[in-house]
Amino acid sequence: MTHPRRTILTLGTVVATLLAAAPAAAQPTATHRDRTATVTTDNETPVLYDDEAGGNASGDDPAIWVHPKDSHRSIVVVTAKEGGLRVYDLRSRELQSLPATEAPRTDPAPGRYNNVDIAYDIRLAGRTVDVAVVSDRYNDQLRFFAIDPGGSAARTPLVEVTAADQRFLFNPDRAAVDEEHTAYGLAVWQPRRGETYAVVTQEGRTTIATVRIVEIAGKLGYTDIRKVVMPGTFALPDGSTWVPCEEPGVLPQFEGVAVDQRSGVLYAAQEDVGLWRLPLPLGSGGRPELVDRVTDFGIHDVYDEASEECVPVDPDAEGFGGPRLTADVEGVDIYYGPGGTGYVIVSSQGDDTFAVYDRQGRNRPVGSFRVRGVRGADDVNGSDGLAVTNRPVGGYRHGLLVTHDEPETGPDVDADRDATNFSYVSWADIAGALSLKVDTRAGNDPRFH
Structure with a gap:
């Protein structure tokens, strides 16, 4: 068993005070509020059903592994919660x-795989491997899956x-784990060769953690747990204090996270609040911000x-929000351009859109x-996780975005069952619709050494 050093930082009070003191600095202008383009997809994965007959498979989060020599052998790895990978x-x-097998531990429980990301060039048992890193909610830990170099x-x-x-x-013990405030969102951070971390969020809480991924007896584990507690209450410019409405016992959680591998900036989506950026290490x-x-x-x-829903105290109230993100804010990933350029893509689950921000500077919004x-595929609704790469993969010569879709619909889908899947979207189509950059050189993505 590892015995990691644990550090907990509290930023909630400081951040909430800063938001009240300088609300304009934290909120981009709305100059692009009406610019919502439409792109198409005709490529989607088989439907997953979240019921006993379907193996309780509910799609959630994808990751793209890019083959180093033959991009046609690249693969997409997705989580299906109790349905595994x-x-x-x-x-x-x-x-x-x-x-979703039992975790390899003395107090095991079957897994529930929530989020996934790819770590490249990990040393393991005397060789270098790429690894799919997965958050396991029912065991409050990470799981690791070596990727065969043959890919597809x-x-x-x-x-x-x-x-x-x-x-x-x-959590301190299995009894606390069973309350399910456990490992949730996940992103890999590789600041330099030979050094790999995971950023993990906690379900139903505002805590974000980082851990260092290490080899342990020919397998992979982690150590050096560091945590930060993000805000759950916000002082508003009108002098009131705002607490995002949640179910009893639940705080405004984070799920979607992505790390800019070159700058060490973490982008984290707090579902009922918005998109944050904060520097690593914690x-x-x-x-x-x-x-x-x-x-x-x-x-x-x-x-x-009665309805198990949040309802406004004053239906005519006007808030202090922006025009691009409709709760929940979910998946986040980064398209790398040359130098510090590129884009941060965020799924706005509440209105079935995706917001795009500049990667550099103050993350200026550039459109949605x-x-x-088309051709038998359905529209993407209620997107949760997403993944994007600037690298050519197969027929996607200008890069690829993969996104979760819920509910999956169509003539071949059983409408009486909870159906999900994933759709593939060409970055060339997104770039053309929003006048974005396309740059497929490997050196622009620091994940590829």
């Missing part, structure tokens, strides 16, 4: 289905390599027990888009 090729055909041509693209008895990330001195706010930021709601299905 799925691996697809670039034509969205299923290559592998991995069940491999008979078994993923094999688990998780070390035994890894420390719970957010506690390094820079303060978090709220890049953009959800449309109903600052509107006071109350939780209605929605995804329409």
Whole structure:
């Protein structure tokens, strides 16, 4: 068992005070509020059903692994919660289905895989491997899956390599883990060769953690847990204090996270609040900034027990939000351009759109888009996780975006079952619709050494 050093920082009070003192600095202008383009997709993965007959498979988060020599062998790895993991090729055909098995620990529980990201060039048992890193909610830990270098041509693209008895990330014992405020969102951070971390969020809380990924007895585990507590209440410019409405016992959580590998900036989506940026390592001195706010930021709601919904105290109230993000704010990833350029892409689940921001400077908003299905594919609704790469992969010669879709609809989908899947969108189409840059050189993405 590892015995990591644990550090907890509290930024909530400081950040909330800064927001009240300087609201304009944290909120981009709305000059692009009406610029919502439409792009199309005709490539989507097979439907997953979240019921017993479907193996309780509910799609959530994708990651794109880029083959270093033959991009056509690249794969897409997605989480299906209690349904485990799925691996697809670039034509969205299923290559592998991995069940959410019990974690390798002395107090095991079956897994629930929530988010996934890719770590490149990890030393393991005397060789260098790429690894899919997965958050396991039911065990409050990370799971690790080595990627076969053959990619889509491999008979078994993923094999688990998780070390035994890894420390719970957010809880002191199994009884606390069973309350399910556990490992949730996830992103990999590789600041330099030979050094790999994971950023992990906590379900139902405002805590964000980082851990260092290390080899343990020929497997992969983690150590050096560091945590920061982000704000859950906000002082507003009108003098009131705003607490985002949640279910009883739940705080405004984060899920979607992505790390700018070159600058060390973490982008984190607080679902009912907005998009944050904060420097890594946690506690390094820079303060978090709220890049953009959800449309109903600052509107006071109350939780209605009967409907299990939040309803506004004053239906005519105007808040302090922005025009681009409608709660929940979900998936986040980065398209790398030359130098410090590129884009941060965020899924605005509440209105089925995706907001795009400049990667550099103050993350100026540059537009939004929605995804329409063609030739048998359906429109993308309620997107949760997303992944993007600037690298050519298969027929996507200018890069690829993969996004979760819920509910999945269409003539071949059973409308009486909870259906999800994932859609593939050409970056060339997104770039053309919003006049964005396209740059596919490997050196512009620091994840590729």
